[in-house]
Amino acid sequence: MSHAFDNKPEKAVQLSHGGGGKEMNKLIKEIFFKAFNNPILASEEDAAVLHLEGTTAFTTDSFTVAPLFFAGGNIGKLAVAGTVNDLAMMGAEPQYLSCSFIIEEGFPMTQLKQIVETMADELHKSSTRVVCGDTKVVPKGCADGLFINTSGVGRILCPNISVKNLQVGDAILVSGDIGRHGAAILMAREGLNLESELVSDCANLWPVVEQLIACNIDIHAMRDATRGGLAAVLNEWASASNIGITVEESKIPVSDEVKGLCELYGFEPHDLANEGTFIMALPLDVAQGALEIIKRYGNCEQAAIIGQVDDTHTGKVVLKTPWGSSRYLDLPHGELLPRIC
Amino acid sequence: MSHAFDNKPEKAVQLSHGGGGKEMNKLIKEIFFKAFNNPILASEEDAAVLHLEGTTAFTTDSFTVAPLFFAGGNIGKLAVAGTVNDLAMMGAEPQYLSCSFIIEEGFPMTQLKQIVETMADELHKSSTRVVCGDTKVVPKGCADGLFINTSGVGRILCPNISVKNLQVGDAILVSGDIGRHGAAILMAREGLNLESELVSDCANLWPVVEQLIACNIDIHAMRDATRGGLAAVLNEWASASNIGITVEESKIPVSDEVKGLCELYGFEPHDLANEGTFIMALPLDVAQGALEIIKRYGNCEQAAIIGQVDDTHTGKVVLKTPWGSSRYLDLPHGELLPRIC
Structure with missing residues (x-):
């Protein structure tokens, strides 16, 4: 609610960036596809097509942290690490993430780019790829800057890890x-x-x-x-x-x-x-x-x-x-x- | 921003419902687990464990519709139908959904229950199950009532459906x-x-x-x-x-x-x-x-x-x-x- 918004075109996210038309296509291609670049995402189908083997872990998290930037990271780093970690904690190799943005109208484009680039850096640490996404823009005052949801799937390598598996003497x-x-x-x-x-x-x-x-x-x-x-x-x-x-x-x-x-x-x-x-x-x-x-x-x-x-x-x-x-x-x-x- | 909020305990969502402690456990069990009742969700692991076969479609959508209730549905119906449809459009049987809520402090508990029950009804139409979820609560004024993200996975039955597959004469x-x-x-x-x-x-x-x-x-x-x-x-x-x-x-x-x-x-x-x-x-x-x-x-x-x-x-x-x-x-x-x- 306290962002210093600059509403000049190209400098801030506009409602039209969430409208499903020309402006949204431009935003998606210039920011998201560029950072998360991979052939599955670039196929632009309604859903990503994955070839998963064995038993799969599936998890989701929405990130609403305030402030968006803090010592040691930002909401983007958190959104990748959080979901990757939920998979890792099940003994699953984090393979594919979805990424969905809810952006407040007027959010600075430079901050969005910075956050998305941080996400891309964090993804590389585990060879995880963002393969599908979604972008919504809500009018000023209807969200606090930026919320990110990531969901993830990964192959379980250690099938017995469980909250129910603690044993006396552990x-x-x-x-x-x-x-x-x-x-x-x-x-x-x-x-x-x-x-x-x-x-x-x-x-x-x-x-x-x-x-x-x-x-x-x-x-x-x-x-x-x-x-x-x-x-x-x-x-x-x-x-x-x-x-x-x-x-x-x-x-x-x-x-x-x-x-x-x-x-x-x-x-x-x-x-x-x-x-x-x-x-x-x-x-x-x-x-x-x-x-x-x-x-x-x-x-x-x-x-x-x-x-x-x-x-x-x-x-x-x-x-x-x-x-x-x-x-x-x-x-x-x-x-x-x-x-x- | 225009909801008539009632802040009496039990009647409205509080910040503590998103805190990761006792109140959140109660909310999750009494509202979400009850409506989406299935053994995978009830296992309460960090991620759902799925046995997927063949090629899998994976998609995500965040829902920010205003108003939350409209003729013919509400945000919950939309959140299920939207993601199920993204899978169906790839020729994939919608099998499993994740479901993540961002709730504004003070949101009426009765409306939340009604929306979640609508989701459960809509899920039954395609034998789709919510197998993992997340709940965040943000202070009043930081979101507009309720946002829902659903991500979904499903088995592709028709592998050739594609945005790139239109042919002259179709x-x-x-x-x-x-x-x-x-x-x-x-x-x-x-x-x-x-x-x-x-x-x-x-x-x-x-x-x-x-x-x-x-x-x-x-x-x-x-x-x-x-x-x-x-x-x-x-x-x-x-x-x-x-x-x-x-x-x-x-x-x-x-x-x-x-x-x-x-x-x-x-x-x-x-x-x-x-x-x-x-x-x-x-x-x-x-x-x-x-x-x-x-x-x-x-x-x-x-x-x-x-x-x-x-x-x-x-x-x-x-x-x-x-x-x-x-x-x-x-x-x-x-x-x-x-x-x-």
């Missing part, structure tokens, strides 16, 4: 320090000009997951800790697998910047969103090997084993504090940070 | 009278209280396409005439297949209500959007048979052969008027009707 591993995406959005939104190193963890997780699969790591469950953070993932797992999970607070990696912002705003790091950090449950005896792979291929020096699966408090997550006490780590509730992704 | 057939969706939205938006029979043509086209395929009709090209209407489809075909198309204005079916609204507002029926009417190109000798199938299974008494493919004006569409003159039918341009779908 180690719980986190791939990096938590809460950075949530904290980066909070910082951008509040206009904080800290001399801060804090950037969102937003990243494409397929390269590191591909290595874990190639090394035959026996992954029981895997999930990126997005909205609701670490707390939401662990609670969903405990409930879906009907087991208990105990994690040690002192072992959960959190950067000083995220700790500081949490203290300032009254958040808990384990409730904050991540966009390139995942949680994994796997047999204890292979956890150390997995940790080494993650550190090596994921640029995640902070990766750590933070707890284990047990059968003493079924459906619940217990957090052991550094002072020896324990408490339940609940599913987050209330507003937290709206429009985090 | 007949051009339209499945019903044109322009009704555009006209119905215009009527709803202008608050016209005509004693009118006019309703949107919004409909799931798979049942009739399934019959055409079952009867081995040799379909060369097929497309639903959505944004940009008949004029956009014919121009895209002429350009992509490098042929000419000639249509006779007197043979194009248009209802009296649509004609009247077009005269009043200065539109052309062939530029107006349809959401359940398609254009087909096929060999002249099977066109009459196809017409009979469409009339029988599509409830489309108005279906008609309106023209043919030729090689005299490559890349162009010629409209023959009832007075014997001819003119080029161009791709629509300018604003037409924003937020038609």
Whole structure:
């Protein structure tokens, strides 16, 4: 709502760019086809024609993050990484994405181009292609700048990964320090000009997951800790697998910047969103090997084993504090940070 | 922007319904899972696991129609029919949809339920299932009520249907009278209280396409005439297949209500959007048979052969008027009707 819009032709998106006629064709060809260039997209049929083999994972996400640009990324990077990661977390190779834009009339064409180019860069990290798309333009005031939906399909290489597959004795591993995406959005939104190193963890997780699969790591469950953070993932797992999970607070990696912002705003790091950090449950005896792979291929020096699966408090997550006490780590509730992704 | 919002708890969507925690889980289970009930969706993994066979069509569409409710449907019916139809137009059986909601804070829960139930009804018409989804809530003023994205996959039964496959001598057939969706939205938006029979043509086209395929009709090209209407489809075909198309204005079916609204507002029926009417190109000798199938299974008494493919004006569409003159039918341009779908 606060964009400095320039309505000169060619400089801003107009309603006619969503009309299904000449102007829309021009926008699609000059911006989207140019960035996402591939023969399936260029065929311009009503739907992309794909030759999929084996079992396929299918997922969707709409992105409404505010602001559109933040330390470590923008809505485009998020829209690609988010859907690619949902596929990767199922042990699926991210193959094809759809991409649908809802654009507010007057949105600057330069920003649209920049966002789309970021998407193309992020796609290359996992050889994923945008093969179909859609463009809608709504009148000024009917949307806040830009929303992006991406849906994705990919071939499942590891069929047993499941929210229902945690087993008593499994180690719980986190791939990096938590809460950075949530904290980066909070910082951008509040206009904080800290001399801060804090950037969102937003990243494409397929390269590191591909290595874990190639090394035959026996992954029981895997999930990126997005909205609701670490707390939401662990609670969903405990409930879906009907087991208990105990994690040690002192072992959960959190950067000083995220700790500081949490203290300032009254958040808990384990409730904050991540966009390139995942949680994994796997047999204890292979956890150390997995940790080494993650550190090596994921640029995640902070990766750590933070707890284990047990059968003493079924459906619940217990957090052991550094002072020896324990408490339940609940599913987050209330507003937290709206429009985090 | 003009909804009468009631912010009492349970009666309106709150920001916390998009937060990834307890409230979101409740909304998803009580509204979406209940309406779209199926085991793949209920598995609650990061992505749906599908067993697809053969060649797959993949498509996406975001729906931003205003108003959300109109004569003949609502945004939910449109979101299902639109994506199902994109698959059907490729000769693909619509199998699985994703469904992603962007909801404005304060949106009435009763309207959300009504829209989702309409979606479920429309899905049953083609045995299509919603297998994955996403819910985002944005603060009041950051979206206009509700936007829905649906993406879809389906098995291609007719592999040769293509925008590039029109051949000289082909007949051009339209499945019903044109322009009704555009006209119905215009009527709803202008608050016209005509004693009118006019309703949107919004409909799931798979049942009739399934019959055409079952009867081995040799379909060369097929497309639903959505944004940009008949004029956009014919121009895209002429350009992509490098042929000419000639249509006779007197043979194009248009209802009296649509004609009247077009005269009043200065539109052309062939530029107006349809959401359940398609254009087909096929060999002249099977066109009459196809017409009979469409009339029988599509409830489309108005279906008609309106023209043919030729090689005299490559890349162009010629409209023959009832007075014997001819003119080029161009791709629509300018604003037409924003937020038609």
